[in-house]
Amino acid sequence: MLLRVGQAGCALRWDAAAQCWRWPDPAGSQLYAWPAPPVMPSGVRMLESACAMACASSGRVLLGLGKRLGMVELPQQGQPNRPLQAQVLVTIDAAEPRTNISDGCTDRAGNFVFGTANTGQDRRPIGSFYQYSSRYGLRRLALPAVARATSIAFSPDGRRMVFADAVRGAILQCDYDPERAKVSNVKPFSELLEQGAGAAIFDRAGNLWSVQGGVLVQYDRDGQVLQQIALAREAAASVAFGGADLDQLLVLGAQGGLYGLPPDLLKGLTPGVADALFRDGGSASSGSARAGR
Template identity: 45%
Template sequence: MAHRPHEGEALSLALPHRAALGDGLLWQPGAARWWWTDVPAAMLYAWDDGAPSAYACRLPDRAGSVAFCRSGRMLVGLAKWLCYAETPAAPLPARLALQPVVAVDPAEPRTRVGDGRTDRAGNFVFGTRNEATEARAIGSFYQFSHAHGLRRLALPAAAVAGSICFSPDGGTMYFSDAGRRHILQCDYDADGAQVAAVRPFSQLVDGDSRPHGAVIDSEGCLWNAEWGSGRLTRYAPDGAVMRSHLLPVAHPTRPAFGGAALDRLMVTSAGPRGAGKPSAPGAGSLFGLATPGVRGIADTLFNDG
């Protein structure tokens, strides 16, 4: 089935922003706040929905993903480290103090931590990406838990690991490699960090599209940000395309549900790469989409003991 923009439900600009690569978007229920990072700028942002601007905080290195913990802390996926931080209150401090927990791929300088989120059991599952070139698949998928530390998942190597999300019951993991045009799925055992039956989920038809960040809604449907074509596509649990919403920018990065009823769908985006490249209006901004009748699933807090 071809991807087609869903007319009449276009995404709207929620927050004008100039992120070079906005990613890691996450909703914090208690504070009613959105969080995300600008990866190359090594910045963490927080935004109260509807406010005229976001709060900003500098990080010691690039961060691809974050998660909130049961203790109230934040787990931050820096380039080569997973770290804890006290979740800052607004306005944010100028620089966030981090406590390193575990090194990631310390012997491989070409990779960094990228997309990640908690599974339904409260473990942090994330991928790494090849920073040197997207042509070589040297990235991996990992699970990090308080009980077992860092465990590599037996999934195919990826150039840019992403689209990590989980079915409502937690038994299926979805993932992708942005170097290819398909999203995969597998059986997932959170306790044992075991995967099985790796199989296709959906193929991106548009030749300009690459799968990026993804999220699952309460009906078990997967929303994927398509890098290159500027689309946010909803897939049925069987992988069929249900609808595709066209963004005014080419590079959406990660969708997330938020709001009091988890009925507010937002997506981060990236600006142009390289000096002299033209910038579409709103590139790097935060966009919102009304999804009547569709709700998200609250992210499980990371079990930090």
């Protein structure tokens, strides 16, 4: 364990510009960073809870806030630590009160791809998958309806997408065209080893790291299991590659613990693939200044 903060863990991302991991705490309405960059304390309070996030090209952060996507400005050096107020970009499925955003990440072209979950007790499959971009706005992906969208990840070349329903028993894959927001050739990738699919990421070799049932499972590119890793103190919630060479793999626990792999598991670890920045159309000067600090 590296540290424990907050009450819950969900989406873990590496911010290459600030050289830190970031993650929202949906229970405590906080946005955390580790190691804490000089321009931002380790935790900043948000006015709304978030469970999905992506770093943006302008230096801001894109967040999935219940039924809305919103953008927040991170504190600059010397500014008072005020709660983060999101600029709302779009409301998702406004006519359906039972759905909220449940998972999301950028594709390799810098669009934000995300899914929704049924928050009702019936757990019916009424969740959907979407692509959002500054250029085209919101576009629904023609993928099967789910009870809770999760495990959204893109192969290193960006032409294959994996996804899952947290309530059902398989990870699926499809061909993906980011420019047209088109999907095709939907088929199984692998059955889940543990009930409950969670976050997923690819490494540079095309292996998939999948959180399921609170355990981290590594698959090869053909869906064969390579290894399983369990946390001793809590269930795993998310996973991300980071570090200057993307050769560090950290796991975020469901109760807010942040963990690194033990040395024996780090031997021969294939580095990850850098997250594409969400192309938000904002000023590039903010991101450039932030990257240079």
